[in-house]
Amino acid sequence: MCGIIGYIGKRQIIPVLLEGLRRLEYRGYDSAGIVFLEKNKIKVIKTKGRIFNLEEKIFKKPPLEAKAPGLGHTRWATHGEPSDENAHPHMDCKEELSLVHNGIIENYYELKQKLLKKGHRFCSATDTEVIVHLVEDYLNEGLNIKEAFFRTLKDLKGSFAIALIYKKHPEFILVARNQSPVVLGVGEEENFVASDIPALLPFTKKVVFLNDGEVAILYKDKIEVYDSKKNKIEKEPVLISWDLASAEKGGYAHFMLKEICEQPEAIKHTLLGRINLDNKEIDFSKEGLVKEFLEDVQKVFIVACGTSYHAGLVAKYLIERHLEIPVEVDLASEFRYRNPLINSKTLFIGVSQSGETADTLASLRLAKEKGAKILSICNVLGSTIARESGVVLYTQAGPEISVASTKAFTTQVLVFILLAFYLKKMLYGKDEDKEKVDALIKISNQLDNFIEKIRPKIKEISEKWHNISNCLYLGRNILFPIALEGALKLKEIAYIHAEGYAAGEMKHGPIALIEENVPSIILAAKETGIVYEKTLSNAEEVKSRRGPIISIISENSEEFKKISYDYIEVPLTFYEFLPIFYVVPLQLLAYEIAALRGCDIDKPRNLAKSVTVE
Ligand code: F6R
Numbered sequence: 360m361c362g363i364i365g366y367i368g369k370r371q372i373i374p375v376l377l378e379g380l381r382r383l384e385y386r387g388y389d390s391a392g393i394v395f396l397e398k399n400k401i402k403v404i405k406t407k408g409r410i411f412n413l414e415e416k417i418f419k420k421p422p423l424e425a426k427a428p429g430l431g432h433t434r435w436a437t438h439g440e441p442s443d444e445n446a447h448p449h450m451d452c453k454e455e456l457s458l459v460h461n462g463i464i465e466n467y468y469e470l471k472q473k474l475l476k477k478g479h480r481f482c483s484a485t486d487t488e489v490i491v492h493l494v495e496d497y498l499n500e501g502l503n504i505k506e507a508f509f510r511t512l513k514d515l516k517g518s519f520a521i522a523l524i525y526k527k528h529p530e531f532i533l534v535a536r537n538q539s540p541v542v543l544g545v546g547e548e549e550n551f552v553a554s555d556i557p558a559l560l561p562f563t564k565k566v567v568f569l570n571d572g573e574v575a576i577l578y579k580d581k582i583e584v585y586d587s588k589k590n591k592i593e594k595e596p597v598l599i600s601w602d603l604a605s606a607e608k609g610g611y612a613h614f615m616l617k618e619i620c621e622q623p624e625a626i627k628h629t630l631l632g633r634i635n636l637d638n639k640e641i642d643f644s645k646e647g648l649v650k651e652f653l654e655d656v657q658k659v660f661i662v663a664c665g666t667s668y669h670a671g672l673v674a675k676y677l678i679e680r681h682l683e684i685p686v687e688v689d690l691a692s693e694f695r696y697r698n699p700l701i702n703s704k705t706l707f708i709g710v711s712q713s714g715e716t717a718d719t720l721a722s723l724r725l726a727k728e729k730g731a732k733i734l735s736i737c738n739v740l741g742s743t744i745a746r747e748s749g750v751v752l753y754t755q756a757g758p759e760i761s762v763a764s765t766k767a768f769t770t771q772v773l774v775f776i777l778l779a780f781y782l783k784k785m786l787y788g789k790d791e792d793k794e795k796v797d798a799l800i801k802i803s804n805q806l807d808n809f810i811e812k813i814r815p816k817i818k819e820i821s822e823k824w825h826n827i828s829n830c831l832y833l834g835r836n837i838l839f840p841i842a843l844e845g846a847l848k849l850k851e852i853a854y855i856h857a858e859g860y861a862a863g864e865m866k867h868g869p870i871a872l873i874e875e876n877v878p879s880i881i882l883a884a885k886e887t888g889i890v891y892e893k894t895l896s897n898a899e900e901v902k903s904r905r906g907p908i909i910s911i912i913s914e915n916s917e918e919f920k921k922i923s924y925d926y927i928e929v930p931l932t933f934y935e936f937l938p939i940f941y942v943v944p945l946q947l948l949a950y951e952i953a954a955l956r957g958c959d960i961d962k963p964r965n966l967a968k969s970v971t972v973e
Contacts, residue, residue, distance in 0.1 A: 360967040361447075361461035362386045362433040363541070364558050365522040365532050368549025368579045369427070373417065376431035379551075379558040380410050382606065385614065385760040386555065387967030388433035389441035394448040394457040394524065395429035397422050401457050401526050405432075405446035427579075428524045428532045432459035435967050438467070439484030449488045451495035452480050455526045458494070460487040461554050462518035462539035463972050470514060490521060508533045509574065509589060518717070518972060522552050534575040539971050540715045540743060543567040543575055543582055545596045550577045555969065556599055556739065557606040557758050565596045568741040597741055605757040613960045615761035615852070619946050623807040625766040626939075628755035629773050630799065639796040641781040647750040648778075650785055652732060656706040659686045660731070662694045662722045663710035664970065666764040666847065670736075670771035671710050672840035673938045674779075680934075681779040682786065691718035692973065694725070701729040709735040712759055712767035713969040714742020721973065723747060736774050738767050752778070761961045762968045763852050765946045768844065772938045773799075779935070795933050802936060806943070813927050813944055820909060820925045821951035824878060830855055831869065831906075832945070833862040833897060834882035836890045841882055841938050845945030852963050853953035862897035873906035878924070880948075882941050885913040886934045898922055911944050 362383025366375045372395045380391055391413040392405025402422060406412045410433070432447035439445040447459040464470070467486035470493060475481070479492040493514060497507035504525050512521075518538035525533075534541060534552050544551030544559035544566055552575070553559050559566060569575055572587035584594050611617035634641055659678060661671035671688045678686045689699070691709075695718060701707070707726035711719045714737035723744060727733050735748035738756050745751040754770035776799070780792040824830075830849060834842035843859035850857050860869050862881065873879070879901045883894040895918055898908055902922045910916075910923040913931055920926055927944045929937075953960050 360386055360435040360969055360971050361554065362388065362558065363459050363461055363520060363522055363552065363554040364431040365428065365459075365534070365552040365577070366549070367428040367532050367577050368546060370549065372425050372427045372429040373422070375562070376429050377410065377414065378561055379553060380413075380431045380433055382557040382560070383433055383553070383555060384410060385557075385762060385961060385968050386433065386435070387762060387962060388435050390434045390436075390443070390446035391432065392446045392448055393417070393429060393431040395422070396426045396526060396529055397424055399526060401450060401454050401524070403448050403450060403457060405443060405448065407441050407443050407446060426529075428529060430457065430459045430522050430524060430532070437463055437972060438486040445483045445485050447487060449483060449485065449491050451491045453495065456491050456494055456523060458487070458491040458521060458523040460490060461520040461971065462537070464489060464515055464519065465517035466515070490515065490519075491523070494523065504528055505533070505576070508535070512537075512574070520554055530578055532577040534569070534577060536569040536573055537571050538717070538720070540969070541569045542741070543569065543577065545582065549579055550582055552577060556601065557760065560599070560601060560603045560606050564599045566599055566741070567594045567596050568746070570746070599740065601758050606760060612954070613761065613950070615763050615765060615950055615960050618759055618761050618766045619943065619950065620810060621757070622766045622769045622943065623803040623810070625754070625756040625770050626773055626806065627803045628757070629770045631755065633777060634796060634800060636800070639793045641777050641784070641796060643752060643778070643781050646752055648734070648752070648781070652750060653706065653782065653786065655704050656684060656732065657704040659684055659706045659708060660694070660699060660701070660726065661686060661688045661708045661710060662691050662719060662726075664691050664716050664718055666768045666844060667710040667712060667719070667771060669840045669844040669847070670768050670775065671708070672843070673772050673837060674708070674775035676837040677775050677779040677935060681783045689722070691716065691722040694722045699726070701726055701731045703730040703732075705731040707731040707733050709733070709744050709748065710771055711735065711742070711744050712738045712754075712764055714739045714744040715969050715971050716744070717971050717973045720744050720747070736771055738770070762963055762966050763848055763949070763960075768942060769939050776935050795935060798933060798936070802939065805930065806939065809930065809940060810943060810947075814947060816927060817944060817947040818951050821948060821955055823925070824909070825952045825955040827855060827876065827878060829872065829877045830857040831872065831877065831879040832857060832859040832882070833865065833879055833894070835862045835894050836887045837934065837937055838882040838884060838887065838941055841941045841945065844942055845880060845949070848946055848949035849952065851966060852949055852960050853956055853958055854964070855952070862894050865897055865900065870900065870904065873901055873904040875905050875907065878907045878909055880945070881908055881910045883910060883912050883916065883919060884929065884937050884941065885916065886932065886937055895919065911941055
């Protein structure tokens with residue numbers, strides 16, 4: 360969702376802001392803007408649309424003397440339609456302050472009414488604009504800018520990451536955070552603020568994460584951080600291991616394709632340091648996952664959203680197969696508003712690529728409050744969910760820029776596979792998965808070859824089917840969540856209505872949808888035993904109603920080949936690894952179809968990468 364970049368230092372301000380904004384584009388936005396100082400005045404340039412629209416506007420009438428500090432923003436509309444007026448940055452009545460905001464101010468309406476009565480003039484329909492007028496109001500009352508900023512924060516209800524500049528104090532940027540991500544970039548005689556690490560990578564890898572309630576004052580040569588009670592606190596910068604290249608397309612047409620093809624590498628990195636190559640033992644103890652943490656666990660809740668939720672569904676099959684612990688998997692937006700039965704013997708596992716998803720975070724906090732042990736599986740170092748968890752297992756997928764999640768999913772599944780094997784050994788002393796662990800070490804190369812092999816065939820299939828309006832994805836057992844994930848991918852990037860179903864449920868309703876122009880993508884693996892035969896029967900039922908079948912099947916599944924219009928063969932593997940192999944053709948299929956339909960693949964309409972509001 361909204362992206363923030365801010366800079367104080369000697370560089371030319373406009374290129375820094377535009378570069379930062381470009382690197383935040385993937386978060387999803389519908390308008391963009393920047394603010395800087397020009398001849399000691401606040402100068403705002405903003406527009407509805409994309410960053411290139413903003414650039415056009417800037418360079419039509421290039422500023423003569425643009426100076427830091429400056430802020431940039433990409434807005435994903437919540438209050439007020441996407442428009443020039445509603446785009447950030449916003450200014451106070453006197454045009455001395457300017458501010459960008461990510462999040463939602465829940466009490467904006469009552470604040471606005473009060474400010475209007477006091478004579479403040481508003482230029483937008485946003486919730487954000489109240490913040491800058493509030494600061495102005497406190498300045499009018501005689502507070503200094505820092506006091507006015509702190510005082511304003513006290514009045515706000517909701518989620519926010521805020522950056523503010525004041526023309527009378529160009530020597531600093533004020534930053535605050537509550538439930539919306541903010542990261543500070545530390546440079547030499549320069550400092551940055553951003554809502555996400557990729558915006559900082561061209562400039563610095565040294566970062567400081569802010570916690571909820573904290574305020575930072577960025578000078579060019581120092582950063583001061585305060586807690587909510589205005590006590591000054593010390594924060595150690597952290598060094599980010601992601602490099603700039605990993606956040607660039609590197610010759611691929613889209614980030615999504617790059618990230619699909621990066622999966623073998625992401626798997627390698629996620630395994631690194633977690634498997635002892637000599638004795639094939641998995642070790643998460645260095646990450647805090649020790650016996651004491653888990654010994655009395657009687658129930659597991661896995662909670663997540665979207666693709667991460669699908670990884671959670673896969674995990675249910677893995678954990679219940681290997682451990683004698685019941686598992687419930689929940690959508691975070693549902694979990695947080697019901698009354699889940701949680702106590703100190705519950706293990707809550709939050710799964711999130713970004714580590715910032717509002718519903719997942721709220722669910723985690725709810726579980727924590729009720730005494731659960733908190734484990735999270737995250738991709739972004741230092742993200743809020745990671746920081747609020749008792750133990751974090753990082754997926755080492757590198758930055759995922761495409762809105763549609765791919766490599767995060769496969770690495771989340773991989774972490775769950777490792778976790779199931781690790782816990783089995785730790786809790787029951789069962790050490791029977793060495794052969795599988797050995798195979799895991801080789802899975803990266805196998806997957807690489809598989810991707811290369813299937814790409815031409817997937818292109819061919821996509822050419823035939825890219826004009827469809829409806830599509831079914833069917834699978835059973837551990838491939839059911841993969842059917843859901845395949846359908847989600849097609850929906851979100853190709854805008855085709857797709858439904859994922861457990862193949863056994865077809866007779867209970869969805870089979871009525873079958874007709875000649877509604878293909879069913881059926882997933883079947885011999886490794887699932889009897890379920891494979893059952894899926895074959897479900898496929899026959901589709902076929903006999905003239906439904907075209909595209910099957911993703913184990914090698915040499917002759918019965919399926921006979922009834923399929925098209926098929927992709929998957930090499931035989933272990934049951935646990937099926938999700939990794941079966942999801943890849945579905946990711947590629949959605950990608951190729953979306954490309955043929957001319958969709959904006961990396962930034963699909965209406966979507967945001969990091970969903971920081973509920
Ligand atoms: C789909 C997708 C989303 C995310 C969901 C959760 O391709 O990317 O469904 O999976 O928004 O995001 P994280 O994993 O960051 O919590």
